[in-house]
Amino acid sequence: MIDGVRIIPLKQIKDDRGMVMHMMRSDSPWFKGFGEVYFSLVNHGVVKAWKRHKKMTQSFVVPEGEIKLVLYDKRDGSNTHGEFQTVEMGALKYCMLQIPPMIWYGFKAVGDGHAIIANCTDIPHDTNESEHMDRFDPAISYKWDR
Numbered sequence: 001m002i003d004g005v006r007i008i009p010l011k012q013i014k015d016d017r018g019m020v021m022h023m024m025r026s027d028s029p030w031f032k033g034f035g036e037v038y039f040s041l042v043n044h045g046v047v048k049a050w051k052r053h054k055k056m057t058q059s060f061v062v063p064e065g066e067i068k069l070v071l072y073d074k075r076d077g078s079n080t081h082g083e084f085q086t087v088e089m090g091a092l093k094y095c096m097l098q099i100p101p102m103i104w105y106g107f108k109a110v111g112d113g114h115a116i117i118a119n120c121t122d123i124p125h126d127t128n129e130s131e132h133m134d135r136f137d138p139a140i141s142y143k144w145d146r
Contacts, residue, residue: 002078005085009095010023021094023120034120036125038118042117044111047108049107049142050106052103056125056129059096059099060119062118065114066115067107074140108145
């Protein structure tokens with residue numbers, strides 16, 4: 001595991017009418033504050049990478065579909081500097097992935113269709129606070145399926 005990344009199992013309460021899928025409560029031990037919640041829809045087979053935030057902690061949940069999320073630690077002085085971590089998550093592998101600041105990440109929708117990612121952040125989005133890199137940039141030597 002990359003230092004500071006957390007995978008938190010979440011409850012799903014199912015019955016014959018459907019289900020409730022928990023995400024975050026203000027009294028949860030992993031709650032860091034509220035900035036905003038937004039949803040990303042990722043089409044099947046599409047890779048969205050690479051991105052990192054300088055200050056923001058993100059909490060991802062995938063209530064529909066499935067993604068492969070890849071994390072890369074390029075932080076100087078980190079115990080896990082240079083390491084990758086891959087997490088498969090979705091409705092059938094329901095959990096929250098908490099990404100601390102300065103971790104590069106990208107994801108790909110896998111499975112049969114699109115995926116929806118819910119992201120609860122601890123600060124509001126600020127364009128100047130994030131950085132992007134092309135998904136095939138050699139600075140991050142991860143090989144996405146083309």
